[in-house]
Amino acid sequence: GKTRYYKFDIKLQTVTRLCHTKSIVTVNGLFPGPQITAQEGDRLLIEVVNHVPNNITLHWHGIRQLGSGWADGPAYVTQCPIQTGQTYVYNFTIIGQRGTLLWHAHISWLRSTLYGPIIIIPKPDDSYPFANPYKEVPIILGEWWNGDPEAIISEALQAGRGPNVSDAYTINGLPGPLYNCSAKDTFKLTVKTGKTYLLRMINAALDEELFFSIANHSLTVVEVDAVYVKPFHTDTLLIAPGQTTNVLLETKPDYPKATFFMAARPYFTGSGTFDNSTAAGILEYEYQAPSINSPSLISISPKDIPLLKPSLPPLNDIALVTSFQKSLRSLATTQFPCNVPQTVDRRFFFTVGLGTRPCPKNRTCQGPNGAQFSASVNNVSFTLPTTALLQAHFFGQANGIYTTDFPTNPPFSFDYTGTPPHDTVVNCGTKVVELAFNTSVELVMQDTSLLGTDSHPLHLHGFNFFVVGQGFGNYDPNKHPPNFNLVDPVERNTVGVPSGGWVAVRFLADNPGVWFMHCHLELHTSWGLRMAWVVMDGELPRQKLPPPPSDLPKC
Ligand code: C2O
Numbered sequence: 001g002k003t004r005y006y007k008f009d010i011k012l013q014t015v016t017r018l019c020h021t022k023s024i025v026t027v028n029g030l031f032p033g034p035q036i037t038a039q040e041g042d043r044l045l046i047e048v049v050n051h052v053p054n055n056i057t058l059h060w061h062g063i064r065q066l067g068s069g070w071a072d073g074p075a076y077v078t079q080c081p082i083q084t085g086q087t088y089v090y091n092f093t094i095i096g097q098r099g100t101l102l103w104h105a106h107i108s109w110l111r112s113t114l115y116g117p118i119i120i121i122p123k124p125d126d127s128y129p130f131a132n133p134y135k136e137v138p139i140i141l142g143e144w145w146n147g148d149p150e151a152i153i154s155e156a157l158q159a160g161r162g163p164n165v166s167d168a169y170t171i172n173g174l175p176g177p178l179y180n181c182s183a184k185d186t187f188k189l190t191v192k193t194g195k196t197y198l199l200r201m202i203n204a205a206l207d208e209e210l211f212f213s214i215a216n217h218s219l220t221v222v223e224v225d226a227v228y229v230k231p232f233h234t235d236t237l238l239i240a241p242g243q244t245t246n247v248l249l250e251t252k253p254d255y256p257k258a259t260f261f262m263a264a265r266p267y268f269t270g271s272g273t274f275d276n277s278t279a280a281g282i283l284e285y286e287y288q289a290p291s292i293n294s295p296s297l298i299s300i301s302p303k304d305i306p307l308l309k310p311s312l313p314p315l316n317d318i319a320l321v322t323s324f325q326k327s328l329r330s331l332a333t334t335q336f337p338c339n340v341p342q343t344v345d346r347r348f349f350f351t352v353g354l355g356t357r358p359c360p361k362n363r364t365c366q367g368p369n370g371a372q373f374s375a376s377v378n379n380v381s382f383t384l385p386t387t388a389l390l391q392a393h394f395f396g397q398a399n400g401i402y403t404t405d406f407p408t409n410p411p412f413s414f415d416y417t418g419t420p421p422h423d424t425v426v427n428c429g430t431k432v433v434e435l436a437f438n439t440s441v442e443l444v445m446q447d448t449s450l451l452g453t454d455s456h457p458l459h460l461h462g463f464n465f466f467v468v469g470q471g472f473g474n475y476d477p478n479k480h481p482p483n484f485n486l487v488d489p490v491e492r493n494t495v496g497v498p499s500g501g502w503v504a505v506r507f508l509a510d511n512p513g514v515w516f517m518h519c520h521l522e523l524h525t526s527w528g529l530r531m532a533w534v535v536m537d538g539e540l541p542r543q544k545l546p547p548p549p550s551d552l553p554k555c
Contacts, residue, residue, distance in 0.1 A: 069513025160372025
C-alpha cells in the first residue's frame with residue numbers, strides 16, 4: 001500500500017442553519033468534515049493541528065488499529081487530548097478492511113460538528129461482490145443544534161437532568177425543506193436513468209437511531225460497518241449512530257425529469273418527549289432528451305410528477321427493525337469468509353441501561369425524584385480518568401488510575417422486562433476487564449429498561465464482533481445459545497441492544513491495547529454507559545503493542 005497524508009486543521013467556522021448563525025468547531029472549515037479516501041493496505045498519516053480553545057481528539061470509527069492502538073483516539077482512553085496549539089499525527093495502516101466508515105471527535109460532544117466519511121476502496125485486484133456501480137455517493141446523517149452542544153451537555157450533567165434535544169436532523173449537513181428557514185439548505189442528488197448508484201450511508205448523529213428511505217425506490221443492502229453482507233432489498237434502512245450501511249440504488253429506466261424526497265427521522269420505541277422532525281433531501285433525475293426509441297419518455301412531462309414523499313415507518317416500528325436486523329448476514333464465501341469464533345474462552349453477561357444516582361450533597365439535581373440521571377454497565381457507571389488508560393497500562397502504572405475488577409456479571413439479576421426494582425445502586429469507578437491475548441470472548445448484553453426505552457447501540461473499539469444472537473425479553477443462558485448463528489452472523493463494530501431485549505456477540509481479542517466500549521448515543525456515554533477492555537500482549541513480537549509515538553499528547 002501507499003502512504004496517504006492528510007492535514008486536519010481544527011478551527012472555528014461560522015455556519016448558518018435554520019436561520020441561526022454560529023461559530024462551530026470544524027476540520028479545515030468544512031461541515032461536515034472532509035472525506036478520507038484510502039485503499040486497503042494503505043498507511044494514513046493524519047496531522048491534526050488544534051487552533052481552537054477546546055481540547056480535541058479524533059477517532060477513526062471502525063478502523064481496527066491492529067498494532068496501532070495509540071492512534072485510536074478516545075480521550076483519556078488511548079490518549080490525552082490535543083491541547084490548543086498542539087499537533088498530533090495519527091498514524092495507522094488499514095489492514096484487511098474495505099468499505100465505509102466514519103471519523104469523528106472523541107471528547108465531550110464535539111463530534112456534533114467534527115465528523116466525516118472514511119472510504120476504503122478494495123485493493124486493485126479485488127472487485128466488489130456486486131456489479132460495479134455507476135457512481136458512489138456518501139450520505140452522512142447528523143444533527144444540528146442552534147445552541148452550543150458543549151454547553152448543553154455540561155449544563156445537563158451539572159443539573160443531573162436530560163439535555164435539550166437537537167433542533168434538526170441533517171443529510172450531508174443540511175436539514176432540508178421540512179424545517180423552518182431551511183429550504184435552501186437541502187441536499188440534492190442528481191442521477192441518470194437506468195443506473196446503479198452505491199450510497200455510502202453513515203449515521204453520525206449524536207443521539208438518535210434513524211430510519212432512512214427514498215420515495216418510490218427500493219434499496220439493496222450490500223455492506224454494514226465495512227463488512228459485506230448477503231444482499232437484500234428493503235424500502236427502509238435503520239442506522240444507529242456509529243453504524244454505516246452501503247446500499248445499491250437502481251434508478252428507474254424511464255423518468256425524463258422527476259424528483260423524489262429522501263428522508264431520515266428517528267426510530268424511538270418510547271413514549272414521552274422526542275423530536276419527531278424529519279431531515280429531507282432530494283433525488284432528482286437529470287433531464288435526458290427523449291429518443292425515438294423510447295416513446296415512454298415523451299409521455300411524461302416534468303409537471304406530471306409531483307415531489308413524492310417516502311413513507312417512513314412509524315417511529316416505534318419494532319417489527320420492521322427486528323426483521324431488518326434479522327436480514328443482516330455475513331457473505332460467508334471463500335473470498336469473504338465469516339471468521340466467527342466457534343469456541344469460547346470467556347463469557348460475560350453485561351446489563352446495560354439507564355438509571356439514577358443520588359444527587360451529590362452540595363447540589364440540587366433535576367433528574368427523577370431529585371436524583372441525577374446515570375447510565376451503567378453491570379451497575380458500574382464508568383468514570384474517565386485524568387490520564388490515558390493506555391499509557392497507564394503500557395508503562396505499568398495502573399495504580400490509582402484504573403482497577404481490573406470490572407464485574408463479569410451484574411451484581412444481582414431481576415426480570416429485566418418487568419417492573420424495575422427501585423433500589424438500584426450505581427457505583428462509579430474506572431474499572432476494566434483484562435483479557436489474555438487471543439481470548440475468544442462471548443458477550444451477552446441485556447438492556448435493563450430501568451428508565452427510558454431507548455435501545456443502546458453498543459460500539460466496541462479495536463475489533464469487529466459477530467452478532468450471534470438477539471431477542472426480546474430476558475436472556476436465558478440455557479435456552480438461547482443452542483440457537484446462536486455460528487455460520488453467517490453479521491460482523492460489525494456497533495450493534496443495537498434492543499430496548500427490553502438482549503444481543504449476544506463474539507470476538508477474538510487478537511489486538512493488544514486498551515479498547516473502549518460504549519453506547520454510541522452520546523448522552524448515554526456521558527452518563528457512564530461505557531467501559532474498557534485491556535488486551536494483553538502476546539508472545540510474538542508482532543503480537544505486542546509498540547511504544548507510543550513521540551508526539552503523543554500529555555495530560
Ligand atoms: Cu464512534 Cu468510541 O466511537
